[in-house]
Amino acid sequence: MNRTIVALVAALGFADCGPAWAGWPEDKPIEVVVGFAPGGGTDVMARKLLPFVERTLDGKAKFVVLNKPGAGGEIAFASIARAAPDAYLIGVVNVPGYNFLPMTRKTQYSTDDIRLVARAVEDPNVVVVPADSQFQNLPDVVAALRSKPGSVTFGHNGAGTNGHLAIRMLAAAAKVEPNEISYRGTAAQRTDLLGGHLQVGMISLSEIPELHGTNKGPLRVIAILSKQRFPALPNVPTAEEAGFPVISTAERGFAVPKGVSDEIVRKLEAGIAEGLRNPEYLAGSPGDEPVIAFLPGAEWQKRLDAMSDALRPFAEQMRASDQK
Template sequence: MRFIGSTLAALTLAFAAVQPVWSAWPEDRSIEVIVGFAPGGGTDLLARKLTPFLQKRLGEKAQFIVVNKPGAAGEIANASLAQAKPDGYTIGIVNVPAFLYVPMVKKSQYKVEDFRLIARLVDDPTVLVTRADSKYKSLSDVVSELRRKPASISFGHNGTGSNGDLALVALSSAAGVQVNAVPYKGTAAQKTDLLGGHLDFGVISAGEVPELHGGKTGQLKALAQFSEKRSNALPQVPTAKDEKVAVLMSSERGLAAPAAVPADIIKKLQDAVEQTLRDPEFLAAAGGDAPVVAYLSGAQWQQSLQQNSKVLRAVADKAPKQ
């Protein structure tokens, strides 16, 4: 009995010694936020707008660093996050649909089960963007040209399984056309090539074209959005359904952590996100992301993604395996 009592006492002391490590979070070092796309793109900018507000809510000692690990439609970043120490000092933004889709079509470097979702940030419709001086005036014009000359128009997307890639797969199927799809490491590069005349169309998220929000005109124009109804961000832009092309595709972005991160840390982060997304100051600073903010708790988002997975599985089953 003395041995058991001594062992229990030792375990109690060891547990007590460990507790301050978690309770001190995030007071002893910076929190890395991993982003799977290049600087200047929508995910990168969202992370950089969000973190100062999270810092304010987590305390003055909380510090965030955004770390860009672009490539493979976010797979490189997701793998890095999955393999990180589960201590709350490495989190990341995951991008749906690629987050779900990539492991369905290849032996990827991560599994969805490797993560614990913290909160969804935005639900952003996919849009078809081109130069303002483009000869194409509508999605119908594009479809007509592709039927006349298959694969004659180039379309940028952010890698296999990204919302742009899957929107193009859906467009090809729904309209019976062949597209020339060009993968990029991020939206900023797509925009650069669009404006430089090296790419005909970018297939990106509405939040990534704030220069077009509210009916503004500039160097770019949006021809269609692949959503059930017109986004508040682009009320003047018709949906694909408006032009009789049945394509729906959105981009969800949210925070995740390695699966074994303690629940109390996840809760602190989730509460900070929820408060931030309701903060008028953040919404004023969020630019193109403000109209597509769509908070869900980690548990709610997990439940929502179960339905997404069923839809994506049907697409993946028809796709060539890598």
């Protein structure tokens, strides 16, 4: 009798507890894993954008942000890769760290186990110093390092992150050796910059909205690692203008475990696109508004594939350096 009941239940589909039966996203909160500490650009972007994505899903979704900082985002990326393919745990991925880390060492995740949903922003790196710093520009920093290698502390948000990679690229272009200091997030970098414990920080443009337009405050931007000057900081020269042709941007977007259905991915992708266009979101996110750069997941993946080829030589250098 029991076998007959089980067979009947299975035939009717009641035994299927997958995404279709769960009625995604109706029945429970969706956890969104962020690989950096609260207060940084990734965390702020997710917390500000997701309420607008909720609205696009007929108000049935409820996103809950979980911060899992550490290992340059690896802990969060591994959480995405290992999650059940029901889209009740998704995450934010940070490029190039997401695709660069596995090139430098064995990681707890593989990009083959993760599916990109949509890119939200493309955010250039900026070099920041305290307002009263002795360094007035990027050549000043380079000159100090050429005079005494390792004499300038340079912060980033973890090995393999975009900031770390940007420092390595800048050091190679300028032929200098900065004293690299790793942090668990931009908020910690900012605290040490303001407290006089860190001389130079490598963060992203969206993380300093209070400086946009004026570049006046307790921090000061001395260079931007973009191809051309940015409207938000029109008086800040590019690294290339300062004599160091380095371009580095942080891309942030959303991803799910590989097995999530196409239908759910399409819903999320459309919701993110609509949320990024919402005038209320744009008005309330002055840091993100200048760097919004939506890309569908499939297009973003193609971009990452090409980017990974370009980054491979830096990964080889980093592996060789770490083995010394």
